[in-house]
Amino acid sequence: MISQNTIAQVFETARVEEVIGDFVQLKKAGSNFKGLSPFSEERSPSFMVSPVKQIWKDFSSGKGGNAVTFLMEHEHFTYPEAIKYLAKKYNIEIEETERTDEEKTQQNAKESLYLVSEYANEYFQKILHKTDQGKAIGLSYFKERGFTEETIKKFQLGYALDEWQAFTDDALGKGYKLEFLEQTGLTIVKDQKRFDRFKGRVMFPIHSMSGRILGFGGRILTNDKKAAKYLNSPESEIYHKSKVLYGLYFAKQTIAKEDNCFLVEGYTDVIQFYQTGVKNVVSSSGTALTSDQIRLINRLTNNITVLFDGDAAGIRASIRGIDLILEQGMNVKVCTFPDGEDPDSFAKSNTLEELTAYLDENAKDFIQFKASLLVKEAKNDPIKKAETIREIVNSIAKIPDAIKREIYIQECASIMDISENVLFSTLAQISKKEYQEANKKHKQQQKAFEVVKSEPQQKQKVDVQYELERKIIEILMLYGDRTEQFEDLILKEDETSGELLLEPTIHEARVFEKIYLDLQEDEMMFSNEKFRELYYSIIDKLNQDEDFSTKDFINQLDQATASEVTGILMEDEKYNLHDWQRNHIIPKEKEHSISQLVSQTILSLRCYLIDQKVAEYKNDTLREGVDSRTIIEDVKDYLGLKMLLSRKLGKVIGGYSIK
Incomplete structure (x- = not known):
């Protein structure tokens, strides 16, 4: 068993952005980082990391947590394995007690x-x-x-x-x-x-x-x-060989730093390149390149340089993998070595300076490379040349980005000395054919199942109480230990007119105390069991510890609860994924109006619960043998209270009619 002292030291030292940065290419997004989800296929970032809160959230899969939960989710580590991995990364000595025979037998398969x-x-x-x-x-x-x-x-x-x-x-x-x-x-x-x-x-x-x-x-x-x-x-x-790249463990940091990955074929190619000094290199280990392997690279960089030896037959067979890379929206360059040389032998016989110079000078854009290769094969045969052009356009059709497709069409037209209009027409034909085939396949799949006509699906209603309770948890986690000035409206009777008026009074309180007292005053109880447990746990922690730490609190939660809390805390961060500021849209910062946020949330919850109570009473009046007069009086009292609350909220709420 790992000692608590070691675990505490690991949590204190580990930086979530550094840990995740070993697996995912992260880019700055305000005070946070963003990147492509390592848990799903995507081309637009939905993965956020908060260095301030020391948590991460993947909006595509719903997963989230701290550095340890990331390793447990991504690498399928057990909790002790994740702690050991982080201890090794940060050179922390592990204090561990000997496991018993019973604990050893509990290891899963x-x-x-x-x-x-x-x-x-x-x-x-x-x-x-x-x-x-x-x-x-x-x-x-x-x-x-x-x-x-x-x-x-x-x-x-x-x-x-x-x-x-x-x-x-x-x-x-x-x-x-x-x-x-x-x-x-x-x-x-x-x-x-x-x-x-x-x-x-x-x-x-x-x-x-x-x-x-x-x-x-x-x-x-x-x-x-x-x-x-x-x-x-x-x-x-x-x-699973189709999901593994040889050398990626050693190359990942350099790939992210250099923003490029060299892809070779064999084990010795990787090792020789690394020893020479080119460390951002991986291998598909002699197997055909797969989409899963490409996605591993795509987490770290959007640029791949494929290295081939001088064997023409091998190049022709391997070049098919380029289309897979293009489909992922990545940038591809290709570099070949002189006849009789491969990456291993060339790196062995050259210095780092000579190797990098050769790669820089000979790495071609995939269109230039494919065109030059196929043109050699076609020579002066018009039919083969036409097939070559169609094959190049087929590759261009794989590119998801429309601007890149147009640029490559222009480049291909220049290299192959053919009209751009012809190439665009061919591209349209290929795209149409692929669409028709995909549509046909979809229809065939539909026919395989019995189609049952169902009623139109109703739009799912928002669970107001769930959202408000969730918001209270968020406020407590983010601002619970802050001291704020709150404005309360006290009900008083005007001495002259006799009307009831709301008189404002200002008092100072810590946010968690304000929330706790307000909820206690109305005896409001959380309906969601998970939120209820979290609420009392946070209140208890804030009462006992003046230096409340969100990071420390999350670290003590189980994986499922930590993921839930992370989702709550990172909800607003997902707007940074869309670069709104670039379009001059500046989201309002909550920090500037915390007291107002607290008051509005509590008042909204109280109004909602009154609505629920009134609806409950209305149903009671429809039952036989029930004295509706007493119920109507209660409803009037509740509606009067709600009217006062609505005045506090500063908004108009529609009334009820009771028949």
């Missing part, structure tokens, strides 16, 4: 897969550095590739002994269960036999964005033609 993978990673590194076979074969191979000792340790490279059960036997001897060794793919079980999947291979551990071990890539070092050169971990509950 998914966590067991992570533990097995972490153990395997340590084992393969130990074999590489501490055994004769590891040094002679594995370490020698890495050294021949030009990797330094520092790089080998940085990327946690390892080696699996060329023995059938060496790793499996060692893991079982340490108490790891065979079922989890099999589920991660580290051990293959067949006909009651078990053997190591990565036997005799150098090992490349594959990390999550936060650094957890998800799986492995293994390269064979013999010339066995029957065995695959590279072998990856199979799909498991923790490893």
